[in-house]
Structures are given as C-alpha cells and as structure tokens.
Amino acid sequence: MTEACGLVTVHRVTAVINVPRIIRIRSHSPxxxxxYIRLLLGQTPKLWEEAAEALAVALKAxxxxxxxxxxxxxxLVVQRSEPFTESIIPPDLLGDSDAVDxxxxxxxxxxxGSDWYAPLxxxxxxxxxxxxxxxxxxxxxALRACAPLIRDGLVRVHVVNPxxxxxxALRPVSYRYAETDGDIMEVIQGFWTTMQDRKKVLAxxxxxxxxxxxxxxLDVLVLDELGAVTGYGDRSLTRGAQAALPxxxxxxxxxxxxxxxxxxEPTKDVIPQRDLFSLRxxxxxxxxxxxxxxxxxxxxxRGALADEIPNxxxxxxxxxxxxxxxxxxxxxxxxxxxxxxxxxxxxxxxxPVSELAxxxxx
Ligand SMILES: Nc1ncnc2c1ncn2[C@@H]1O[C@H](COP(=O)(O)OP(=O)(O)OP(=O)(O)O)[C@@H](O)[C@H]1O
Numbered sequence: 001m002t003e004a005c006g007l008v009t010v011h012r013v014t015a016v017i018n019v020p021r022i023i024r025i026r027s028h029s030p031x032x033x034x035x036y037i038r039l040l041l042g043q044t045p046k047l048w049e050e051a052a053e054a055l056a057v058a059l060k061a062x063x064x065x066x067x068x069x070x071x072x073x074x075x076l077v078v079q080r081s082e083p084f085t086e087s088i089i090p091p092d093l094l095g096d097s098d099a100v101d102x103x104x105x106x107x108x109x110x111x112x113g114s115d116w117y118a119p120l121x122x123x124x125x126x127x128x129x130x131x132x133x134x135x136x137x138x139x140x141x142a143l144r145a146c147a148p149l150i151r152d153g154l155v156r157v158h159v160v161n162p163x164x165x166x167x168x169a170l171r172p173v174s175y176r177y178a179e180t181d182g183d184i185m186e187v188i189q190g191f192w193t194t195m196q197d198r199k200k201v202l203a204x205x206x207x208x209x210x211x212x213x214x215x216x217x218l219d220v221l222v223l224d225e226l227g228a229v230t231g232y233g234d235r236s237l238t239r240g241a242q243a244a245l246p247x248x249x250x251x252x253x254x255x256x257x258x259x260x261x262x263x264x265e266p267t268k269d270v271i272p273q274r275d276l277f278s279l280r281x282x283x284x285x286x287x288x289x290x291x292x293x294x295x296x297x298x299x300x301x302r303g304a305l306a307d308e309i310p311n312x313x314x315x316x317x318x319x320x321x322x323x324x325x326x327x328x329x330x331x332x333x334x335x336x337x338x339x340x341x342x343x344x345x346x347x348x349x350x351x352p353v354s355e356l357a358x359x360x361x362x
Contacts, residue, residue, distance in 0.1 A: 001055075002020055003019070005051045005054040005058055006051060007020060007043070007048065007055075008020070009042060009043070020038060020039060020040050020043070021037065021038045022036070022037055023038055024036040028111065028112045029083055029111075029113050031081045031111075032079050032083050036073060037073070037075070037076060038072055039072050045074050048066045048074055049302055052065070052301070052303060056078075059078055059080075060080070062079050063077075063078075063079040063303060064077065064078055064079075064303065065077035065079070065302060065303020065328065066302055067302075067323075067326050068327070069326065077111070077303060077328075077330075083111045083113075083331065084331075084333040087316075087335075088108050088109055088317070088333055089336070090106075090141060093341075093344055094147075094148060100146070100148060100149055102119070102120045102121040102145065103120075104119060105117060105120045106141065107141045107332070107334055107335065108141070108317065108332055108334040109332065109335075110330050112330070116332045118279045118321075119279075120146075120258055122210065123258055123279060124249055124261070124276060124277045124278060124279075125279040125280075126261050126263065126271070126277035126280045126281070127139070127260070127280075127281045127283065128263045128264075128266045128283065129262075129263075129264070129284055129306075130264060130283075130284050130311070131264055132313070133283035133284040133285075133309075133315075134316035134317035134336070135262040135263075135264075135283060136166055136167065136224070136262065137316075137336055137337060138260070138262075138281055139167070139222055139260050141334060141335055142220070143220075143345055144337060144344075147344075147348040147349040148349075152214075153217060154213070154214060155212075155218045156175035156219050157170060157174050157175055157222060158187050158190070159176070159187070159222045159224075160188065160222065160224065160229060161178065161179050161224050162224065162229060163224060163225055163228075164179045167224050169342050169343075173346055173350045176190055176191075184241075188240070188241055188248070191219065191244075191248060191252075192247060195251060195252045195255045195257050198210070199255055201215070210255055210256035218258065219258070220258050220260065221252075221260070222260050223261040223262065224262050225262060226262060226271070227265050227267075230271075231267070246273050249276040249277070250276055266285075266293040267293065279321065280295050280321065280322065281294075281320070282294040282295050282304060282306040282319050282320050282321075283309070283316075283319035283334075284310075284311060284315055284318065284319065285307045288307045291306045291307055295322050295329065302329055303329050304322075304329035317333050317334040318332070319333075320332065
C-alpha cells in the first residue's frame with residue numbers, strides 16, 4: 001500500500017525497497033485509529049500529507065490526517081466511518097460559581113473518544129461554518145458554563161446578534177445586547193471602553209494580570225455573524241467594527257475580555273486578525289478554501305476535511321479544531337443545547353442567588 005502511494009524508497013545501488021515501519025497502532029473506537037510510523041530517511045511529514053488522500057482510498061477510510069509527533073515519527077489518524085453518530089448531551093449545569101473552571105470549559109467530544117475542553121478566560125474563540133452547521137452550540141456551551149458566574153456578577157455578557165435569532169434568548173441576562181446596526185456599534189465600542197477602563201483599574205491596583213471578581217468581572221463579547229459586522233453589513237457599521245475589533249482582540253485578553261465570534265463565510269476581509277483567536281473551530285464548510293481561512297494554513301491538507309462533512313442535519317455540530325502542540329486537526333463534535341438547556345441557562349444566569357437558594361430548598 002505504501003508503495004502504491006509513493007511512500008517507499010528504493011536503494012540506488014541494490015534496488016532494495018525500504019518500507020516505512022509501523023511503530024504502534026492505537027484504536028480509539030471502531031471508527032478511528034491512530035497509526036504511528038517511523039519515516040524513512042529522506043521523507044518529510046509533508047510528503048505524507050500530500051499522499052493523505054491516496055492513503056485514505058487505499059485504506060478504504062473516509063479520511064486520513066497526518067500528525068507530526070516528533071522528528072522522524074508521524075501519526076496517521078485513520079477515520080473509517082463517522083465517529084459521531086449521536087448528538088452529545090451537555091453535562092449538568094453547575095449552580096455554584098466556585099465549581100466552575102473557565103480555564104477548562106467542556107464543549108463536547110473528540111474523535112479519540114476524549115472530552116473536548118477549551119479555556120475561555122482571557123481567550124478568543126472563532127467558530128466558522130455554513131448555515132445550519134451548528135455554530136451556536138459552541139457559544140451555548142461556553143455560556144452554560146458561565147451561567148452561575150453571570151448570576152453572581154463575575155461574568156458579563158455583551159451580545160451582538162445581527163440576525164436577531166436564537167441568541168435573542170440571552171437578552172434578559174445580557175449586560176449589553178444589540179440587533180440593529182446602531183446598537184451593535186454601541187455594544188462593540190462599549191466593550192472597548194470597558195477594556196480601557198479596566199486597564200486603568202488594574203494599573204491603580206498595581207496588578208499586571210486580570211483576576212475575575214465582582215469589581216473586575218470577565219467580559220464576554222458574543223458576536224454572531226461576524227461577516228455582517230465586519231464585512232458585508234452597512235458601511236458605517238463595518239468601518240467602525242473594523243477599527244474597534246483589532247484593538248479588542250489584541251488587548252482584551254490580558255484585561256479580562258474574551259470574544260466568541262461566529263462566521264458563515266470566512267474570507268480574509270471578514271476575519272479580523274485570525275491568529276488572535278486562540279480557539280478556532282471549523283464546522284461543515286461549503287468550500288475547501290474556507291477551512292484554512294478559519295483554522296490556518298495547511299490545516300485542510302493535514303486532515304481537516306470540514307468541506308466534506310455531509311450537509312445533513314445529523315452532521316450539525318461536527319467539525320475540526322487544531323491541537324495546539326502538534327498543530328494537527330482533530331475531529332470534534334460540540335454538545336447540543338436544546339431549547340430546555342438554553343432556558344435553564346437563562347434561568348440560572350438570571351436568578352439572584354437568594355432566589356435560587358429558595359428555589360433549591362422548595
Ligand atoms: N451540536 C449539535 N449537535 C447536534 N445537532 C445540532 C448541534 N448544533 C445544532 N444542531 C442542529 O442543527 C440545526 C442548525 O443549527 P444552528 O442553527 O445552530 O446552525 P448555525 O450554524 O448557527 O446556522 P446559522 O448560521 O444559519 O444560524 C439546529 O436547529 C439543531 O437541530
């Protein structure tokens with residue numbers, strides 16, 4: 001098979017064929033396994049990345065991803081069938097702020113059968129995907145984690161919802177909320193002003209790093225349909241947003257500001273400073289070019305085939321993220337918050353502590 005895919009070397013003099021050696025195979029589930037391979041002298045991981053499609057055909061797999069493990073060793077992630085056949089139910093919502101760890105927010109599961117976590121505090125997230133791909137699930141999971149903190153004044157949510165759909169459930173628990181162009185600009189500029197004020201507070205307190213408290217809460221800016229805000233919306237809005245967002249993205253992290261942006265059509269002009277988003281998720285995409293636009297250069301070649309995720313409701317919430325250390329795409333599925341999960345989040349986030357305690361006793 002490696003010979004057919006052009007992954008062997010032939011000794012110039014003896015004509016002996018050298019075949020790459022499999023070091024180890026790990027099976028994560030009936031659908032996905034990882035094959036660790038020692039590269040032959042003269043081979044590069046890029047050679048294997050370029051052969052990934054041929055390998056997938058030869059292995060009768062849906063997808064082969066290539067991970068750089070260490071010098072001379074790569075891992076092939078062989079996905080034989082869809083690992084996510086059921087939607088994922090979110091874990092119970094925590095009612096106690098002290099129990100929430102925003103450096104490790106549960107978002108769903110990975111193709112390796114492990115839980116998918118991401119830090120939210122002091123981080124920015126970007127979720128790209130076609131319409132109906134389930135982008136909001138990632139936002140809902142972040143906000144479910146934040147629910148008791150919102151109630152206790154430790155997290156404030158600033159919501160920009162140009163489409164006026166789904167996220168409007170957040171209106172009662174938002175610190176600021178906007179749907180129209182004028183209001184959207186106010187929320188974005190208000191967020192930037194909050195960050196500048198925070199800078200002064202931290203300087204007065206003689207602190208260089210942000211710590212979440214009622215005096216200095218974590219401010220989360222939720223931007224649905226980033227494209228309308230920065231790209232194809234009204235000129236006065238997009239010009240203002242294009243000026244403010246790069247400042248927010250580059251400075252807010254250290255000041256207790258996090259941005260969660262969702263995007264349907266990822267093109268260069270609508271993504272402000274992609275690299276400042278520490279978590280980038282690409283759900284089902286409509287074109288191969290969109291994948292690298294969200295996840296970064298070469299990510300599709302390394303196995304993030306988000307444009308091949310079928311356009312069916314059963315695929316919603318499935319996509320790819322990039323492993324920080326090895327810069328390898330991992331297939332993930334976000335947990336799905338249905339209407340009752342969203343209602344619960346709003347209820348917990350909106351209830352003063354005293355009322356919640358009374359309700360619990362009842
Ligand atoms: N994580 C998920 N798991 C399973 N099903 C999901 C998930 N997320 C969303 N869905 C289903 O897919 C449908 C579309 O999701 P949603 O509207 O959130 O997509 P979207 O990417 O936000 O689309 P748009 O950009 O058009 O708003 C939902 O109505 C829901 O039934």
